[in-house]
Amino acid sequence: MYRVAELALFLSALAGSASAHGVMGTILADGKTYEGQANTGAGPVWSYQGPDPFGPVQSGGYSNNNQIACNYDGKVGASQVEVQAGSEIELTWTTGGNGVWAHDKGPIIDYLAAAPSDFTQATTDNLKFFKIAESGLENGDWTMNTILHATNKWKVTVPASLKAGNYVLRHEPIALHQVGGTGPENYPICISLKVSGGGSDQPEGVLGNQLYTLAEKGLTTNPYGITSYEFPGPKLASLNGGGTQNPQVPPVTPPASSVAAPAVPVAPSPTPTRPAVAQPPAAVPSQPGVYTELVVVTVTDYVTVTAELPAPSAVNRGQRRHFPRERRHERYFKHRS
């Protein structure tokens, strides 16, 4: 049993982890750095406000433009990133708490949508997104792990043949560690761009609410121990000089654990998984530690959950720290659905 004091302590610990996912910190384009302004909309990054301001959009939001297009209630920001067609844009996430992007398994996808000439008229109901880049498994590991999780950075190239004009870049890590539980977690961020130069390409694209369905393999595939991956969403747009299957490769070799045994799952899910999707039982080879978490269901109704997690190691330490955070997702999701 837990006393009220302990419950309060745990609640405050949860509150402290709210910034673990992070916000778009800075955007570097053509030598100029733009501030993300904490997603308030004061800069080029669109504002959004979810039930958890840093949490994911989950599959229940796929049919809702006001959620999946540019995150919850996404609204155009006050300024734009100025960039030449063909230039690379470097995105840096700012994360609280642990200091690193929380998740490490799943694709990262980048889209563009043509925007009205008057940016104040841009809304999630008139943006049609076409895919310009997607990255998943590279050399046996997820680039979400080897690049985003490792460096908090992501790079995407504006297609060289893109017609000059106003665009919205939709950058989206999709975490798959919970596909056997609460489902995929989409973290879309929209950023306004003024693109100069370029050519004549301007693909049509689709509204945000037509990007994904849960029927897609790429959103339900268990990310552990697989060697190939089918991306969700529309196909890469056909562009002359843009649209790359693999926009980047890891800057460092994958961790020894995944190099040594590529056929064996690298790490188990840090959270208890549902039986619906089989988690490889052999993923925890040695002395799993037993960790007990108090999970708050409502303020007057709380339970303990005991989960077997792997023994501490450099690889899974971050995941274990993140454990209470994942329970929060589940809690929100249950209450919303």
Ligand SMILES: [Cu+2]
């Ligand atoms: Cu998370």
